[in-house]
Amino acid sequence: METAIxxxxxxxxxxxxEQAFLDHIQRANAxxxxxxxxxxxxxxxxxxxxxxxxxxxxxxxxNAVRHPQSNRFTRGFLIVTPGITIRDRLRVLxxxxxDSYYKDRELVPNDMLNDIDRAKIxxxxxxxFKLRERLELSAGGRALLQGRGxxxxxxxxEGQMLQRAMPDLMGIxxxxxxxxxxxxxxxxxxxxxxxxxxxxxxxxxxxxxxxxARLWIxxxxxxxxxxxxxxxxxxxxxxxxxxxxGYAEGTLFPWTxxxxxxxDAIECGIVKLPRVPVADNVPGGETPRxxxxxxxxxxxxxxxxxxxxxxxxxxxxxxxxxxTALLALYGHYEKTFHLWEASRIPVPPVFIIVCNxxxxxxxxxxxxxxxxxxxxxxETTTYHEGRLPLFRNFDEHGxxxxxxxxxxxxxxxxxxxxxxxxKFREMASAEIERFRREIVERSGNQTDMQxxxxxxDIIHVCCAAAGHAYNSTLLSTTTxxxxxxxxxxxxxxxxxxxx
Numbered sequence: 001m002e003t004a005i006x007x008x009x010x011x012x013x014x015x016x017x018e019q020a021f022l023d024h025i026q027r028a029n030a031x032x033x034x035x036x037x038x039x040x041x042x043x044x045x046x047x048x049x050x051x052x053x054x055x056x057x058x059x060x061x062x063n064a065v066r067h068p069q070s071n072r073f074t075r076g077f078l079i080v081t082p083g084i085t086i087r088d089r090l091r092v093l094x095x096x097x098x099d100s101y102y103k104d105r106e107l108v109p110n111d112m113l114n115d116i117d118r119a120k121i122x123x124x125x126x127x128x129f130k131l132r133e134r135l136e137l138s139a140g141g142r143a144l145l146q147g148r149g150x151x152x153x154x155x156x157x158e159g160q161m162l163q164r165a166m167p168d169l170m171g172i173x174x175x176x177x178x179x180x181x182x183x184x185x186x187x188x189x190x191x192x193x194x195x196x197x198x199x200x201x202x203x204x205x206x207x208x209x210x211x212x213a214r215l216w217i218x219x220x221x222x223x224x225x226x227x228x229x230x231x232x233x234x235x236x237x238x239x240x241x242x243x244x245x246g247y248a249e250g251t252l253f254p255w256t257x258x259x260x261x262x263x264d265a266i267e268c269g270i271v272k273l274p275r276v277p278v279a280d281n282v283p284g285g286e287t288p289r290x291x292x293x294x295x296x297x298x299x300x301x302x303x304x305x306x307x308x309x310x311x312x313x314x315x316x317x318x319x320x321x322x323x324t325a326l327l328a329l330y331g332h333y334e335k336t337f338h339l340w341e342a343s344r345i346p347v348p349p350v351f352i353i354v355c356n357x358x359x360x361x362x363x364x365x366x367x368x369x370x371x372x373x374x375x376x377x378x379e380t381t382t383y384h385e386g387r388l389p390l391f392r393n394f395d396e397h398g399x400x401x402x403x404x405x406x407x408x409x410x411x412x413x414x415x416x417x418x419x420x421x422x423k424f425r426e427m428a429s430a431e432i433e434r435f436r437r438e439i440v441e442r443s444g445n446q447t448d449m450q451x452x453x454x455x456x457d458i459i460h461v462c463c464a465a466a467g468h469a470y471n472s473t474l475l476s477t478t479t480x481x482x483x484x485x486x487x488x489x490x491x492x493x494x495x496x497x498x499x
Contacts, residue, residue, distance in 0.1 A: 001055045003258040004233065007039065008072055021257075028254035032187065033232075035221045040182065040234035040253045044262040046271035049235045053079065053178050054093055054101040056233060058108050060176055061119040074230050076172030078223065079123040080216065081180045087123050090180065094121055120168050126185070126212070128165040129219025131155040158222045166223075174230040177220060182234030183253075184209070185216040189246025198244055201303065206244020213245070237262075289321055290328070297322045302359035313359060315366035316384065323387070326353075326368070330388045337390060351391065361408060369393040369406035 007025075011018035029037055043049050057077055064073035081087045092101045095116045102108055102116045133154050162170065169175055179185050188195075188210045198206055223229055239256050241247035265271040289296050300319035329351070336349050353368075355361040370386035370393055383398030386406070393404045 001052060001059070004039065004041065004056060005059060007257065008231075025255050025257070032254070033217065035224055036217070036229065036232050038179075038232040038234055038253075038255050040236070040239040040256040042239050042252075042256055042259040042261075043235060043237060044260060044265040044271060045237040047237075047260055047265040048270065049180065049237075050090060050092065051101060051105065051107075052235065053090070053180070054105070054107055056176070056178065057093060057119055057121065058102055058112075058116060062108065062112055062115045065115045065118055071174065071230075074172070074174050074176050075119045076169050076175045077119060077121045077178065078166060078169060078175050079121065079178045079180065080126050080185070080220070081123065082184050082212075083125060086180055087125055090123050093123070095119060120172055122166040122168050124165050126216035126219060129161065129215055129222065131158075131161055132164075134160070158226055162223065162226055169227060172227070174228045175223065176230050177223070177232040179216075179232060179234045179236075182236045183238050183240055183242065184213055185220070185234070186213045186241060186245055186247075186253075187217050188214065188244075192244070192246035194246055194249075195244045202243070206242070209242050210244060213242075290325055293321060293325055298356075302357065302363070313363055315363045315371060318363055318367055322364075323367070326364075326388065330390075334390060365406060365408040369404070370398075372398065 007021065011022055025039060026037070041052065043052065060073050060077070061075045063070065064075040067073060079090060079093065081090065091097050092099050092104070094100060095102060095113075103113060108116060134156055156164070195203065195206055195210070220229065220232065234253065234255075239253040241249065241251045241253070243249040262271070266273060297319040300322075302313060333349060333351050340348060353361075353364055355364060366384075366386075368386050368388045368391050370384060372381040372383050374381055383394065385394065385396075385398075386392035391406045392401075393406055394400055
């Protein structure tokens with residue numbers, strides 16, 4: 001925060017030495033973002049990006065209100081996120097939210113809270129930048145209306161898109177943009193030899209990332225042309241160029257000005273302390289296999305997600321090295337669980353496994369929690385108990401527990417919009433209803449409860465049914481498989497990121 005303030009208020013007044021920093025940032029942006037001025041702030045996952053956003057908004061707004069003629073400050077803010085889950089989490093940046101950070105975290109003195117109320121804050125997914133059809137036509141209807149004339153223009157104009165996506169900012173000039181998870185926002189190099197060298201799934205993933213990044217940055221350029229953008233602050237734990245962008249994978253954004261690393265955050269006691277296996281009981285080999293587990297197990301795991309696997313997958317056939325690793329980590333978890341239970345700590349530890357695709361996540365889920373295998377006749381079933389006892393979803397007779405101990409959350413379910421399953425929805429009906437009531441209380445609009453998507457239900461119910469507060473960081477990875485014991489636990493936050 002001090003770095004951001006210094007670059008805005010101090011550096012322009014201190015002569016050549018400090019001007020060199022500003023010139024470096026300008027050159028970095030000229031190469032990669034010629035139409036925008038971006039500054040990246042690197043913070044470890046869980047270190048408090050949302051709090052830093054609130055600080056940026058408070059600093060800008062109070063100065064803008066008290067110095068209305070200054071062009072260095074604004075009270076109009078556009079916060080862009082990569083998905084609905086993060087957008088909902090950022091509601092605490094709205095001054096009128098019940099849990100607003102400005103008051104709840106005492107970011108400003110009480111006599112300045114009224115100034116904060118004058119901020120105009122719009123939070124959108126980058127998907128909102130996509131120009132939508134204003135007139136829905138079938139292919140035949142379009143051809144009929146077009147005839148031999150020019151192609152019909154039925155898409156929104158840039159101005160119409162802005163009016164739809166951010167009406168509250170239409171009267172404000174020089175908006176300040178906050179990019180959350182900003183590593184998804186970049187412009188692919190025109191000469192992209194790296195993409196040409198990729199093949200198969202890797203190439204498809206890179207093309208998908210580039211398309212999303214192009215939509216995001218093009219949207220910001222539209223805002224700049226129509227409304228004006230004072231500055232773009234990028235916040236991310238990994239402000240690096242992605243594979244296939246045309247830049248070397250993992251290259252730090254050259255407009256990064258501060259770095260609060262994971263090691264710093266751990267040493268400061270801000271984020272959770274990661275645990276790693278300290279015993280390697282896989283025989284053979286000169287070096288411990290757990291040190292580089294993926295190298296030893298990748299060939300034995302499905303390469304595609306469940307929708308594309310096209311094969312019968314057996315949870316009991318996952319590689320021995322993976323089974324051993326799970327059992328080793330589970331052994332440490334089990335000891336910790338019983339220690340916490342003996343100490344009457346109400347919140348149990350959480351066991352999280354991040355998988356490479358939805359096929360693997362389902363295999364690991366069944367291996368951990370248990371499953372029923374359908375026989376060759378298509379009718380009889382055989383129950384196989386989960387290999388990790390505290391995480392089993394079935395009793396000793398193979399009957400499903402009233403509340404599951406292990407939850408499977410993956411991108412395929414989110415994209416389809418379906419709930420986890422009908423039994424889970426029925427079991428969690430109380431949590432769903434409570435969540436919908438909270439939405440109405442938050443917005444004051446009764447109709448909002450009718451338009452909540454199953455995406456929100458899945459996210460909230462998985463956390464609430466597990467006894468944890470709604471923290472959308474859980475779904476920031478492609479596939480997240482979460483095992484939770486003691487589902488009636490006192491609410492607490494969970495933060496997860498791929499390792």
